[in-house]
Amino acid sequence: NLLALLLSIRLVTEKQGRHYLQIFVLSLFCLAGSSLLSLSMLYLPALILMVAGVTIGLVLLTFFHRDPGLRLNRVQLTTLLKTAAVLPIGSLLLMMVLFVILPRTQFPLWNFLNPQPAASTGFSEQVRPGAFASNSAIKTLAFRAECQQLAAEELYWRGTVLNTIEGSTWKRTVPKQERSRLVGGREVTCSITLPATSKHFLFTLDRPLGLEGVRHQQQSDQVFMSRWPLRKSVSYQCQSRLGGQWHQLSEIDDDLYLATPATLSPRVQQIAAHIRQQTTSPRQRIALLEQFFRDQQLVYATTDLPGPTAPIDEFLFAKKRGYCEFFASSFALLLRLCDIPTRLVGGYHGGEYNNLGSYYLVTDDLAHVWVEALVDNQWQRLDPSRYAVNAEATLLASRQQGLSLAKRTMDSLEYLWTQVIITYDLNSQISLVRNSGRQLKGLIPNSRALVRSGLTVLALLLGGGMLLWWIKHQRLTPQQRLLKRYQNAVCKRYHLEQIPPTSGLVEQARELGDPHCLTFALRYSAMLYGNRPFTENDVHQLNALIDQIRLDSEEDN
Known part of the structure; x- marks a missing residue:
């Protein structure tokens, strides 16, 4: 200031x-x-x-x-x-x-010294339905994911897993080391660029195999976290299998994935008991619960939401309106009451594809929560928000909107700026040096190709030089070409290396005592400084004088 x-x-x-x-x-x-x-x-x-x-x-x-x-x-x-x-x-x-x-800084220094408070909307590390009476969406950048264009139902971006419920709040507890294996599905590679944030979570396309490009920890429930807060923009690559299934190879902690709150609404307990009485099959219990959600005519909404006292009961039986946190938390709670191990997954769903840069733009208004249930030792993804009566018009439509050409162009430029400038750091410099060294080593053994390349470059340089000489020569006016021809003839006749540019044409001719030179100088100066155009006859006469000077030079020799 x-x-x-x-x-x-x-x-x-x-x-x-x-x-x-x-x-x-x-x-x-x-x-x-x-x-x-x-x-x-x-x-x-x-x-x-x-x-x-x-x-x-x-x-x-x-x-x-x-x-x-x-x-x-x-x-x-x-x-x-x-x-x-x-x-x-x-x-x-x-x-x-x-x-x-x-070297350079990758994030504003003053923001580092005075970090801004975390945003209250978008991706959250815990789910607490009923905490707010309304939830307004803010369309700020969450990340960009460069990959092929995918179907809308495949765009689930995994961030965290919430497996512990305390009252009406879902939180994360790092699970014990569990062994699982991802089978089936179609492998896809994404390059994800995250802006600076104070969090550790690294987002991946569900279901993730692994990632590289940033130091991280991979936990047994496929949550990836950086080893330090992401206070600068980072880029990394993740490999995923769309449609794959996680097979649980080890025992899970039932106390963790089946725990429920100490106090529950009688109506919620009654629904779970009714489903348990009808069947013992986990798949059939899930189907019955899905049908219950459809029969309730629940509405996906972000205003006039249930309060914090009994949010699940009020959502299912009273107001019957809420957003993804209400759908997922109530569905997961009922699954646990039906003896099905369950956890919530927080991340994002959807994205706006920019075909100019071949990447998805994911914003905070696309933050989403869904459910994973363990059935036949396989973790299955369930999205209860799709059972809302207005899901097509609200939830799904908002996640499939396209960008205008102007927005696509501006966002592509910003993405290019981030990739080339912002995320260029010491690691990028080291990688550049290593790649350059490997490429140089690969060129040295191929001497023939190196010689051919050198000859090609030399030929191009010679051709370019000749072209520049020709262009420069062509740019001379007829008067300049005539004077240059005269000076060359005089230098040859009297064995001069060059004529000084400060030497006057007439004065020089008089010093030489050559009548042909003096005649040329007087006529040329009269036409040049008398504002009289050079006619064809004038040029012919002056060229004749130059030819005579050349002839005298040959006779002397």
């Missing part, structure tokens, strides 16, 4: 040459200081404009210092700007080299 204030004062007060230098310096410091607060994509064009403006301004300021009243016409100004543009172009090229080799 102080720098901006000083710059504002300097801009509105009287300015001399040194004051413009102060403006340049303050502007550079303001731009550099902004990088401590934000690494927005707008920083790059601002930096390019600043470098170009300051360097060109310094050149113009030199002329202003010499002559404050100087006025340049359009041609002079164009020539000056073309020359001055070399400086910013060179500076920008140097900045690209320095960016690759110098």
Whole structure:
């Protein structure tokens, strides 16, 4: 703020040459200081404009210092700007080299020293239905996932597993080491980019096999967590099997996955008892519970929600409206009362596919909770929110919206900025050096290919040089070509290395004492400085004089 204030004062007060230098310096410091607060994509064009403006301004300021009243016409100004543009172009090229080799911060330093409070919406580490009377969706970035386009029902992004219920709140307890195996399904690889956050959770496409690209811990219920808070944007790759099933190979902790609250609503207990009496098959009990949810005509809503006193009972039998937390927590509770091991899974469902960058944009309003139940030693995914009477119009529709062309373009640019600039760190530099070394080693044994490449480059350079010479020669005016031919003939006739550019044409001819040279110089100067155009006859006569000079040179030899 102080720098901006000083710059504002300097801009509105009287300015001399040194004051413009102060403006340049303050502007550079303001731009550099902004990088401590934000690494927005707008920083790059601002930096390019600043470098170009300051360097060109310094050149113009030199002329202003010499002559404050100087006025340049359009041609002079164009020539000056073309020359001055070399400086910013060179500076920008140097900045690209320095960016690759110098370390940099990947997150705003002031945000690191003064972290912002965590958002109250979106992904949460616990589920507590009834805590809020309404839940407003905020469309802020959660992450981007680069992969092939998938069906909407496959877009479940796994974050955490909640296996402990205390009252009406579901929390996470790290389970004992359990062994399981993922079988079947179609393997898909995703490259996920997470923005900076204070949490440890790494999201994966359900069902995950593993991930790489960031130091992490994989827990037995397929929850992946980084070893430190994600205070900077990170990118990693995850492998998943869509449609796969987790086979439980070891015993589970029944006390953990079948625990229920000490106090329960009589109506909830009655529903569970009724289902248990009808069948002993876990699959049939799940089917009966699904039918119960459909019969209740539950509505997916984010306003006028059940209160905190008895949220499950009020959701199922009174208000009959709620969002995913109500559907999942009530469904999981009833499954546990039916003696089916159950856990909640928190993450995201859906995403807006950007075909310009081939990635999914997942925002916080897509945060979702679903259920996993252990049936025949297989963890099955169940999404009770789909049993809402308005699921097609609310839940599913909001997760299948497309982006407009303008939004896709802007988000693609922001994603590119994040991938190329924000997530480029020391690990990326080390990887770049290693890859360059491997590629160089691969080139050395193939000497023939290296020679061919060198010859090709040499031929291209020679061809480019000849092309530039031809272009430069073609740009000479007929008068310039005529003068150049005359100078070459004079140098050959009198054994001169070159004619000084400060030497006058007529004065030189008189010094040589050559009548042909003097005649050429007088005629050429009269036409050039007399604003008389060169006619075809004039050019012919002047060429004849040059030929005579060449002839005299041959006779002398």
